[in-house]
Amino acid sequence: MAQEKRHSGVLSPVLTPFNEDLSPNAELLIRQCRWLISNNVGLAFFGTNSEANSLSLDERLSLLEALVAAGLPTERMMPGTGCCAVPDTIILTKRAVELGCGGVLMLPPFYYKGLSDEGLFRAYAKVIEQVADDRLRIYLYHIPPVAQVPITLTLIDMLLREFPGIIAGIKDSSGDWNNTKAMLERFQPQGFDVFAGSEPFLLDTLRSGGAGCISATANVNPRAIADLAATWQQDDADEQQAGLNRVRMIFQRLPMIAAMKAAVARYSGIPIWSILRPPLVELSNAQQQELMVSLDDIGFTMPGLED
Amino acid sequence: MAQEKRHSGVLSPVLTPFNEDLSPNAELLIRQCRWLISNNVGLAFFGTNSEANSLSLDERLSLLEALVAAGLPTERMMPGTGCCAVPDTIILTKRAVELGCGGVLMLPPFYYKGLSDEGLFRAYAKVIEQVADDRLRIYLYHIPPVAQVPITLTLIDMLLREFPGIIAGIKDSSGDWNNTKAMLERFQPQGFDVFAGSEPFLLDTLRSGGAGCISATANVNPRAIADLAATWQQDDADEQQAGLNRVRMIFQRLPMIAAMKAAVARYSGIPIWSILRPPLVELSNAQQQELMVSLDDIGFTMPGLED
Numbered sequence A, B: 001m002a003q004e005k006r007h008s009g010v011l012s013p014v015l016t017p018f019n020e021d022l023s024p025n026a027e028l029l030i031r032q033c034r035w036l037i038s039n040n041v042g043l044a045f046f047g048t049n050s051e052a053n054s055l056s057l058d059e060r061l062s063l064l065e066a067l068v069a070a071g072l073p074t075e076r077m078m079p080g081t082g083c084c085a086v087p088d089t090i091i092l093t094k095r096a097v098e099l100g101c102g103g104v105l106m107l108p109p110f111y112y113k114g115l116s117d118e119g120l121f122r123a124y125a126k127v128i129e130q131v132a133d134d135r136l137r138i139y140l141y142h143i144p145p146v147a148q149v150p151i152t153l154t155l156i157d158m159l160l161r162e163f164p165g166i167i168a169g170i171k172d173s174s175g176d177w178n179n180t181k182a183m184l185e186r187f188q189p190q191g192f193d194v195f196a197g198s199e200p201f202l203l204d205t206l207r208s209g210g211a212g213c214i215s216a217t218a219n220v221n222p223r224a225i226a227d228l229a230a231t232w233q234q235d236d237a238d239e240q241q242a243g244l245n246r247v248r249m250i251f252q253r254l255p256m257i258a259a260m261k262a263a264v265a266r267y268s269g270i271p272i273w274s275i276l277r278p279p280l281v282e283l284s285n286a287q288q289q290e291l292m293v294s295l296d297d298i299g300f301t302m303p304g305l306e307d
Helices: A026-038 A057-069 A088-099 A117-131 A153-160 A178-186 A199-207 A222-231 A235-251 A254-267 A285-297 B026-038 B056-071 B086-098 B116-132 B155-160 B179-184 B199-207 B224-233 B237-252 B256-268 B285-297
Strands: A009-012 A104-106 A138-142 A165-173 A192-198 A213-216 B009-012 B102-104 B138-142 B167-172 B195-196 B210-213
Touching: A009 A088, A009 A222, A009 B009, A026 A057, A026 A235, A026 B009, A026 B138, A057 A088, A057 B086, A088 A104, A088 A117, A088 A192, A117 A138, A117 A153, A138 A285, A153 A165, A165 A178, A165 B138, A178 A199, A192 A199, A192 B155, A199 A213, A199 A235, A199 A285, A199 B155, A199 B224, A213 A222, A222 A235, A235 A254, A235 A285, B009 B224, B026 B056, B056 B086, B116 B138, B155 B167, B155 B179, B179 B195, B179 B199, B195 B199, B199 B210, B199 B237, B210 B224, B237 B256, B237 B285
Parallel strands: A009 A213, A104 A138, A138 A165, A165 A192, A192 A213, B009 B210, B102 B138, B138 B167, B167 B195, B195 B210
Antiparallel strands: none
């Protein structure tokens, strides 16, 4: 078998644009994806920061089809396909694999809490069994602050033993470097690709043998983050990392999805980009003001985003 | 307008039976619902303890249709219709109202955490606006230990002001009597019906003017719970309550959905009742043993459940 091309470097959970009536705007989403690809950032659409869990299954399927039909590179796609209900996860994952996506990012079922590793193992196993496609590459999605259902080291071990090759890696959004480090030491040598959940951990992850990062703020700062992933062995790597962190902090201290959408709306000149779906809300005027002043202070731009 | 018949007394989040292949078994569900109705317990199917969040939208729609087609009383139905994504909540709620359900029990969108009251208000408002049916009666579902998204007193107040009549009540599964008490004092006098989330709070809720309880363990102990709701002003009410609590504790100290399913499997003589969908798992042998011994110790039975 030919060496497979695996995901690496930087991916972004692409923001989902909505129309005034709150329906998704596929055309704007395609544009954002093209801009990210032109900045060497892969497409982890349907992530947490994509408001994907506010989209119905049909909406996700339809957007996925639209992105593929637009000619965006499927090998750079890692759609989020983990839903509350395993049957939905199966349908969405199966379609992503059929369309050639290079992987899927899979949340555990997240409504019930205090779950056993055995229960989560069975959920993933059921999806793998029903998708029944050797091309399936699952990146586990560990995001305990939001999902409140952790992916433990024990669970990873159980899954890797049973489904080597299919279980391809993880996005660690725990925000806990000790956890990322444990995964890097224990599983990366087995070819299990560890992605940091945000770029403040990018350099440490790469220096420890990890694959890169999948980060929300790559929606607004793609080029600089991708540059660090490409040049992390250069002397200026720590300086680059410090620059990334400055931008990150501006967004992170505000409601982040709303702040990133406000920035895209501003720099693209397309006001509807600032719309969020309930239960999320847009920035207040004061927050918007704070964001714009902070971005101007550091001379922030988003080249190529404007019409 | 004629006085409307509102939900009151005891309802149960009906357990969902699955076949060996993990598909839902509509026939067994209908049977369980008939048994509950014969014990004077209303049908809050698609609740947390129904594993509803492990069912796809299509599966829920299809089971709803089957229950109505079976001739079960729609005025005693309060299906859970709150999904992660507002478009799904709209579709399911609309269908429930069209079919004549006496109300719906609505979780807030529960993936994103740390939400604002304004964001949750907008989510409920969008559903009400899109369902666009005067017959809609929404019972809010407050279950912070699981959903991790609370329904605050402020949010209830906002919703009641904007949608009086439509916002009909709440199930309080916080397990915090002070919270239930605050809702009873502040909102029950406005005709907002407060249901305790489990029967240990039933008598206190009724004595404080509340509407009843919506409790998982009504799946296994329906008659005794409904009897207390019907006779709570009698002298033996505290004694009845103590009896209910003894049964509740047996189930509550085990993984509760699995324990209730094991009990239904045993007393109905139908083994597939013990199947759960991932990410939940059935009882271990030791847990099963503990349950059966405890039930035998108190001479527990489920009359009328057997074939």
